[in-house]
Amino acid sequence: MKIIISGAAGRMGRAILESLYEEDELELGAALEKTGHPAMKKDVGGLIGIGTWGISISEFSKKSLQSGDVIIDFTYPQGTVQMVQEAKANGKPIVIGTTGLTQDHRKQIDAAAKKIPVVLSPNMSVGVNVMFKLIAEATAALGEAYDAEIMEIHHRLKKDAPSGTAIRMGEVVAASRGTTLQQSGRFTRQGNIGARVSGEIGLQSLRAGDVVGEHTITFAGPGERIELTHRAHNRNNFARGALIAAQWVSQQPPGLYDMMDVLNLK
Numbered sequence: 001m002k003i004i005i006s007g008a009a010g011r012m013g014r015a016i017l018e019s020l021y022e023e024d025e026l027e028l029g030a031a032l033e034k035t036g037h038p039a040m041k042k043d044v045g046g047l048i049g050i051g052t053w054g055i056s057i058s059e060f061s062k063k064s065l066q067s068g069d070v071i072i073d074f075t076y077p078q079g080t081v082q083m084v085q086e087a088k089a090n091g092k093p094i095v096i097g098t099t100g101l102t103q104d105h106r107k108q109i110d111a112a113a114k115k116i117p118v119v120l121s122p123n124m125s126v127g128v129n130v131m132f133k134l135i136a137e138a139t140a141a142l143g144e145a146y147d148a149e150i151m152e153i154h155h156r157l158k159k160d161a162p163s164g165t166a167i168r169m170g171e172v173v174a175a176s177r178g179t180t181l182q183q184s185g186r187f188t189r190q191g192n193i194g195a196r197v198s199g200e201i202g203l204q205s206l207r208a209g210d211v212v213g214e215h216t217i218t219f220a221g222p223g224e225r226i227e228l229t230h231r232a233h234n235r236n237n238f239a240r241g242a243l244i245a246a247q248w249v250s251q252q253p254p255g256l257y258d259m260m261d262v263l264n265l266k
Contacts, residue, residue: 010075072094093246
C-alpha cells in the first residue's frame with residue numbers, strides 16, 4: 001500500500017517519513033507541501049538524513065493523489081479541509097492529525113466522511129488513546145467529588161492552545177459526566193476568581209523549549225489525588241500510530257473514525 005503524506009516537510013511529516021522508511025509493507029507514494037515551501041522539489045531522503053529516496057517534495061496535483069492509496073495529513077486547518085475535499089473528490093481514505101480545527105472545519109470533515117473513510121484524531125499515539133480510556137473509567141468511578149484538572153506542555157513553536165489532546169481529554173471527562181467541555185471547561189484563571197466551581201474541568205497550557213508533548217490529568221478529592229501522565233519522548237510514536245491508522249482505514253467503509261476505533265478501545 002502506498003501512502004501520500006500531506007505536510008511531509010513538517011515535524012510530523014518527517015517523523016512519518018522516518019517510520020515509513022523502516023516499513024516493509026508500506027511505501028511512499030507522494031510527499032506534498034504547500035506552494036512556495038522551502039523544501040519544494042527536494043528529495044525526501046535529505047529531510048531525514050538517508051541520502052536519496054527517489055521521491056521529491058511536490059505541490060498538490062491530481063496526479064499526486066493517484067500516486068497513493070491513503071492520505072495522511074498533518075498540516076494546518078485550512079490546508080486540511082482543502083485536502084479532505086480533494087480526498088472526497090478522488091475517493092481516497094484520509095488520516096488527519098491536524099489540530100486547531102474549528103467547528104466549521106469539523107462540519108466539512110463530517111460531511112466528507114459520508115463519502116469516504118476518515119480517521120480524525122488529535123493524537124495518534126497508542127499510549128495516549130489508552131489514557132483516554134483510563135480517563136473515562138476514572139471519571140465514571142470518581143464522580144464530581146473529585147475535581148478534574150488538565151495540564152499540557154509543548155514546545156515553544158506550537159501555535160494552538162490548548163493542544164488537541166488536552167481538549168480531547170476534557171471532552172472525555174465531560175462526556176463521562178453527562179455534560180460538554182463547552183459547558184464545563186475552564187481555560188483561564190486570573191485575579192480574584194472565587195472558589196472553584198463544582199464540576200468545572202480545568203485546562204492549562206504551557207509552552208517552552210523543545211518539549212515534544214506532555215499531558216497530565218489530576219483528579220483531586222477529599223484527602224487524596226490521582227494523576228495520569230503521558231510523556232512523549234519523541235514523535236515516532238505518533239508517526240507509527242498514523243501508519244497503523246492508514247492501514248486500518250483503507251479497509252473501512254465511509255465514516256468518521258478516531259484512534260479508539262483503530263485500536264479497538266471502544
